[in-house]
Amino acid sequence: MGNNRLQIGDIKIEPPVFLAPMAGVTDYSFRILCKEQGAGVVYSEFVSAHGIIRENRKTLNMIRFESSERPIGIQIFGDSPKVMAEAAHYVVEKFTPDILDINFGCPVPKVTRKGAGSAALRNLDLMEAIAAAVVAAIPGTPVTVKMRAGWDSNSIVVPEAGVRLEKAGVKAITLHPRTTRQTYRKRADWSLIKLLKEAVSIPVIGNGDIVHPQDALRMFVETGCDAVMIGRAALGNPWFFRDVIALLQGKPLPPPPSLEGKISTCQHHLELLIESHGEKTGVNLMRKHFGWYLKGFPGAAAIRKKLVTATNPDIIREELNFLKHVPQHEPPPVSRPA
Ligand SMILES: Cc1cc2nc3c(=O)[nH]c(=O)nc-3n(C[C@H](O)[C@H](O)[C@H](O)COP(=O)(O)O)c2cc1C
Missing domain, CATH: 3.20.20.70 (Aldolase class I)
Structure with missing residues (x-):
């Protein structure tokens, strides 16, 4: 075709x-x-x-x-x-x-x-x-x-x-x-x-x-x-x-990306944005993308809120890393344990 x-x-x-x-x-x-x-x-x-x-x-x-x-x-x-x-x-x-x-x-x-x-x-x-x-x-x-x-x-x-x-x-x-x-x-x-x-x-x-x-x-x-x-x-x-x-190519649809896969892509996207625009603008630009990537799973709205209000890229990086390692059958918690 x-x-x-x-x-x-x-x-x-x-x-x-x-x-x-x-x-x-x-x-x-x-x-x-x-x-x-x-x-x-x-x-x-x-x-x-x-x-x-x-x-x-x-x-x-x-x-x-x-x-x-x-x-x-x-x-x-x-x-x-x-x-x-x-x-x-x-x-x-x-x-x-x-x-x-x-x-x-x-x-x-x-x-x-x-x-x-x-x-x-x-x-x-x-x-x-x-x-x-x-x-x-x-x-x-x-x-x-x-x-x-x-x-x-x-x-x-x-x-x-x-x-x-x-x-x-x-x-x-x-x-x-x-x-x-x-x-x-x-x-x-x-x-x-x-x-x-x-x-x-x-x-x-x-x-x-x-x-x-x-x-x-x-x-x-x-x-x-x-x-x-x-x-x-x-x-x-x-x-x-x-x-x-x-x-x-006449193949079946691949399985949808896992939450872990989505988060890895968010991490990659964030680093590319920071590399090309610097930390402040890179973080600003990433906000709308978080809204698009992170939806459709339990707790998504709270996680998005946390990520889009953070201004320090290290906090975002930590949050994404943490989220990535939450077992997928559990709704991810809103914040990391103290
Ligand atoms: C956020 C956004 C920005 C866009 N910017 C441009 C642009 O810079 N140049 C352009 O030709 N079309 C632009 N478009 C139109 C898209 O290229 C496309 O023609 C339109 O969204 C219809 O395709 P879709 O139904 O696959 O989204 C933009 C669309 C969106 C949603």
Whole structure:
């Protein structure tokens, strides 16, 4: 199922299961964990083209990646062909990612008000001009696009936008088939992925509402897409990649991770975050991940509360170590004995 020989430009991709770009989530630490579970391609969070060309230190830090993450896509967003082209050139020169992705999907007003992200869905000439400028600026690197289906239900731009993007030289398109106005309401309309697939000859990556590993298989069958992209289902669950890949290979679903396995992953995630952001920010960033990882077992809420209120990484480390060694048939105690 899927295209086993998926290629984006010259980049060979296997398996056709991608980690979605997610702001505040898919930094280096989380991408590494998803890669370890088999993700075929990982993407950075969206990065501001203006921030890149101004060489903003925080912005450039978001682009950092390790060679073990390849193939990796760096996603940029912006409102002007010139700035987007300059930013793409800068990223490719300094960081040499495998793929440069353009964000035409972000529905957040702070971004769209400035004409960036999914604002381009209201102006296909601008969308095409941005794509063509970026393609021309980085001839040796495949350019991909991630987009929504249109600004609102009266202005669906699929498949026309796809045809224009292919003509502009884009090498693959990811479609999250909701409109900007819809944000995350109602279900993603997978029939639009099929429509896009039938209209273009470049690879189409389907995205949206893959909640169970079986949904990924269903998306391949129902839409004919070349790859699937997983977002929210991977939060606190990088094993989701392992599960989808097992099903794609015709194997049974692996058993779910044990509590001990989840805690080991939390420990690994925390150390990667501290390594890349320092102790204070690393601990802050880890809070939301604890909320996603540690649920669904007796005493989970109390443990999460304890971990998200701790500021000292050593206390968190001790707490995780202790929790790891509690026998699993017992509800873990809220605190360690004195
Ligand atoms: C926390 C969060 C941050 C996101 N940030 C981005 C982003 O930076 N760039 C982007 O193209 N999409 C972003 N998205 C959208 C996802 O990539 C994806 O298209 C969407 O969540 C639908 O896929 P899913 O149903 O598998 O989650 C974000 C989604 C979430 C939940």
